[in-house]
Amino acid sequence: MSPRFAALFSDRRRVLVAGLTLVVLGLAVWALEKNLAVLNPGEILAHLKSLPRERIAEALLFCGLSYAVLTLYDWLALRGVDHPLPWRQVAPTSLIAFGIGHSVGFQAVSGGSIRFRDYTAAGVPGLKVAGVVALVSVAFALGVATLLGLSLLTSPDDAGRVLHLEPSGIRELGSGLLALVAAYVLLNAIRRRPLTWRGREFRLPGLPLTLGQIVAASTDLCFAAATLYVLLPDTVTLGYPAFVGVFVLAIYAGTISNVPGGLGVFETVLILLLPAAPPEGVLGAVLLYRVVYYLLPFVLALFFLGLRLLATQNERFRRYGSRLQDSVETLAPPVLATTVFLAGAVLLISGATPAIDSRLAGLSEMIPLGLLEFSHLAGSAIGVGLLILARGLYRRLDGAWWLTLVLLAVGAVVSMLKGLDYEEATLLSVILVVLLLSRERFYRRASLLEVRDSQRWLMATVAVVAVAVWVSMLSSRGTDYSREVWWRFAFDDQSPRLMRAGLLTVLLFAGYMLWRLLSPARREPDPPDAAALDRAASIIATFGGNTIANLALLGDKQLLFGPDGDAFIMYQRSGRSLIALGDPVGNPAKVEALTWAFRELADRSSCWPVFYQVSPDQLPLYLDLGLSLAKLGEEARVPLTTFSLVGSKRQSLRNEHRRAQRDGASFAVLAPAEVEAKLEELRRISDDWLTGKSVAEKGFSVGRFDPEYLSRFHCACVLRDGQIVAFANLWLGAGREEMSIDLMRYGPAAPKGVMDYLFIELMLWGNAQGYRWFNLGMAPLAGLENHPLAPFWHKLGRIVHRYGEPFYNFNGLRRYKEKFQPEWRPRYLASPGGLVLPRVLVDTAALIAGGIKEVIWKS
Structure with a gap:
């Protein structure tokens, strides 16, 4: 088997789910084959032609009522997460999400992505949107259990004939389902504290909301069942209450089967549970039901999604414009891809069924x-x-x-x-x-x-x-x-x-x-050569507003360039993780395509795609890739346009600056052409610093002493008696947006407080040169929420922050940066998340430290 397919099926759980899904599909097809052995496809068309128009009109009416009730799912769920929105604002998003989700399948993903973009744009936090999606699923389950239980209790004789059980057993089954619903309602009525499961807390929605969910879901399913019921042939003698139970069973079987759209499973369950009905009539009714309840809302959802985009030109709807434009950007390719896939299915099914005789006769001439x-x-x-x-x-x-x-x-x-x-x-x-x-x-x-x-x-x-x-x-x-x-x-x-x-x-x-x-798998790209590094340097000089992009020039990371060569991602492999450092660098119009290319590269390499130290600006991009976000800490950025040593707040900085000057310190910036002549002097200082600190060179997210690397940058130096006693290489961002430093090394002859002096001089120099920000780097695990309902990652991070203080000095690092009065900006890790996250963190730590051993022991 080629590496491409080995990567595709490396996850055993995914293989099991895929296998079970195909088995379910095969059983459904086998059951249909067995039950429809004497079926003539022409009889299905005959049933459709014989349906009165009044029946189709009734089906359209019930379908409309069902979708109207569906909007209550979202309206109630938003109240369940304590972030209510007006119904007129919720309804369009809910209708489009259900219209697309019902046809595309994977409702939590397809409909969930629409909800995420619209509701977050309306001010709902991302985690609460996830809660909305979960509550919508809970409402559906409650409606299924309630309706099925009521159907079994109210029509035990009809249900007994369908399920081949005694009426007493039917009543017990119905009572059991309703008892489960009642227990859930009672739990919401009496429990005020969140439930805890596997270390996570789940807050119950409460009694009024739960009752509302049950009523809404039951009403929706009743209208959906009525949509199909009026399309069934007259030979179906089953009463509507009993049919509701059959319909709910078929819908639920199609949902849990994981077969796309419940294809074949829904039809099989209906035919098995309606043995007295003519199968061709049932299939004809189901076919028209799918058109009315799935295809028509799907087309309308796409149409109104397009109208909402056009409405951005209208001042009345301008407040919806920006978020809907992003939604269409994200949804257009998946929706069109699904539509084209369905068109292919239509052509295949059409090629497998006979043509209409009258049309064929005319065509023969x-x-x-x-x-x-x-x-x-x-x-x-x-x-x-x-x-x-x-x-x-x-x-x-x-x-x-x-x-x-x-x-x-x-x-x-x-x-x-x-x-x-x-x-x-x-x-x-x-x-x-x-x-x-x-x-x-x-x-x-x-x-x-x-x-x-x-x-x-x-x-x-x-x-x-x-x-x-x-x-x-x-x-x-x-x-x-x-x-x-x-x-x-x-x-x-x-x-x-x-x-x-x-x-x-x-x-x-x-x-x-x-x-x-x-077909053979693609070979991993070679490490960058001099031409590739020069190409990356050109991109950084044009688009590298964020100075961390300069680490690409260290040469220890592989570079993935976009097809037009004006954007790149720097990355390295560690364990099972393919870890990119920072956001993609380059032409903003090419960034999204480049991130997808990186995701595909990770898949071909059987690795997890990881983005380390990404900024808040690109978070929607990583969410679109299907990645989860974990906050790493906060980055300190000093606004240089207002930086000075004047004022009472800068008293301590003035004192440090004057003390270093009294000790004979002076400041100078060497151009790249001057750095090469000073490399041996700089190397001695670096070696003394490494020896005095008892540390080894790190990598990936920080630089190392490399002559070719250092020769590419300006170098800020502290001199004493004409000799360099401390230095730091300068990263200068494109457009003078940001400046920062990488290596910070000083020798034993440096005056006390030399780093404070170096930072102060650099900020004054950057102010004079017209730079806007000075980046002091990240404070790990800073800014994590301290709240009982905070995410598990935040709680774990705060524990590490608290008990790891003697080893890393988290608080001391943040306090040091605070004295420069910076503005703090969060930095994130984008990865597959879940149970994969601990392994990703180990892989990342090993990559930075130089190996697993160095993560545990200092060397």
């Missing part, structure tokens, strides 16, 4: 048979291509965008040629137009061959291909599978055509997966 056969095969091939390209669209690749446009255009044509499928042609054309209007969202020039196949994409693609092949076999049932049938061609003989399309689908997808399996 217009085109030759060979063109019809070719178009049918081309439609299935294009369907497989769209499934594959959807992954590239998700990664915002311009190559995937161009190829998708071509396949959509050709697909619209072949849809008409293979059976006058104008519905498909219209769908593909609409997606084509939307994709054309979204050109600027797909800007990455990375190769399609380097995009890793994610577990979810692979699982969903296998599911679609399997269902398409199964439908093809179902449609061709009764056909004599002899050798001659594969070469039989006729307008009115559709079974061989469907069999050939199914075989082509399997061959194309199997060939693609085999090619990916055997």
Whole structure:
């Protein structure tokens, strides 16, 4: 197996989940096959055509009522996290989140990302938004349990026939479910303190909110069940109360199966629990239900999301503009990728089902048979291509965008040629137009061959291909599978055509997966050479406002450049972590694509992607990558435009400065060209400092004494009797935004308080040179919240801060920096988080210290 696939399946838990999902899908398909052995696909269409328009209108009405109630999920959840918002502000976000989440799947991720961007922009903290997502899931579970329990109690006879149980057993099951709900309600009524589980605290929402959740979720599910109930054939004699229980079971089975959209599972449960109903009528009703309840809200959600973006030009909606524009930037590629994936599924399913006879008869008079056969095969091939390209669209690749446009255009044509499928042609054309209007969202020039196949994409693609092949076999049932049938061609003989399309689908997808399996993994890039370092220096001089970017020039880190060479990420591997230092450096327009490239590089290397010491400015970017954030501490930055030694607050600094001057200290700044002549003198001071402190050179996040590295920078020196007694290399940021120092070394002849004197002179020098900030570096574990509800990481950090003081002097370091009256800015670690975080921290500490041994023992 190639390293690419080894990395994909390295996590055993993910393999287990994927395997179980595919098993569930296989069982669902097998059950459908068994129950629909005599099904004629034409009967499904016949049921749909026979439905009165009044029934469809009723389904639309109940669907609208269900989505209206869905907005209460968010409205109540926001009150549960003590951050209420007006319903008129919550409703649009909730409707769009549910409309997209129901169709895309993975509601907590797809709908959660919409909630995160809108609610955080409205002032809701990120952790509370996570609480909102959790409470929405809890509300759904409460509604399922309540409705199922009531259904079993009110209709025990109907439920007994469906579940093949005695009415007494049905009543006991219903009572048990309602007892669980009642116990949860009682717990919320009597308990005021948070629950504790595995070291984490969970605050209960309280009695009024819990009752509101139960009412809202139950009402929503009742309306959703009614949407399907009115579409069922009249031969379904099950009463509505009992059907609600069947519907809730089917919905819940589809949700917990983890199969995308509950595909096949929802239908299987309904057919198994409604044995007296004609299966073709049930499938026809479910098909129309999916259109009404899923596809239509999905399209409307996309439409209104676009309208909200356009509304930014209107002064009335300008307050929503900035956050919605960010939402569209993030959501457009995933949503379009999902839509293209669904379009591919539609083409595959269409290629596996017979064309409408009347359309085929008309087509036979217009085109030759060979063109019809070719178009049918081309439609299935294009369907497989769209499934594959959807992954590239998700990664915002311009190559995937161009190829998708071509396949959509050709697909619209072949849809008409293979059976006058104008519905498909219209769908593909609409997606084509939307994709054309979204050109600027797909800007990455990375190769399609380097995009890793994610577990979810692979699982969903296998599911679609399997269902398409199964439908093809179902449609061709009764056909004599002899050798001659594969070469039989006729307008009115559709079974061989469907069999050939199914075989082509399997061959194309199997060939693609085999090619990916055997393709070699990319080799890790070599350490940067002189040309790469000069290239990085040019980028830093143009875009490096944050001075930590200069550590790239040390040469000990690998550099990942963007495709246009105007941005880079510096990183090193430690253990199982691929650790980037600081934010990406370079052209802001290329930063997002570069971070995704780094994420993909980590995946190919079977590593965790980690960003160390990132600034608050780029936090949304790391959240979009799916990473978690942990606060490392706070960075001290002194505003140089107001810095001076005048005033009572600067008394201690004046005293330190004057004492050093009385001891004969003077200050000078050497240009890079002058540093080379002083390197041996500087080396002696550095060696004396390392020996006196009994420490070794560190790495990664701090520099070391390297002649080539030091020769690239200015050097601030303290002199005594004409000899250098202390020095620090200067980092000067682009645009005179920031300045800082890296190495700080002094010898035994340096006067007392030499570092204070050096800092003061540097700040005065920076003020005179027009620099805005002087960066004093980070105070580790500073600024962590001291609150009972603070995150676990903050509590752990405060414990380390308290009991680690004798070893690291956390408080002393912060007090030293405080005397310069800086402004504090947080710095974060972005990593996969969870149980991975301790290992990431060990890998990072080992990288900085030079090994695990140096983390524990000073050397």
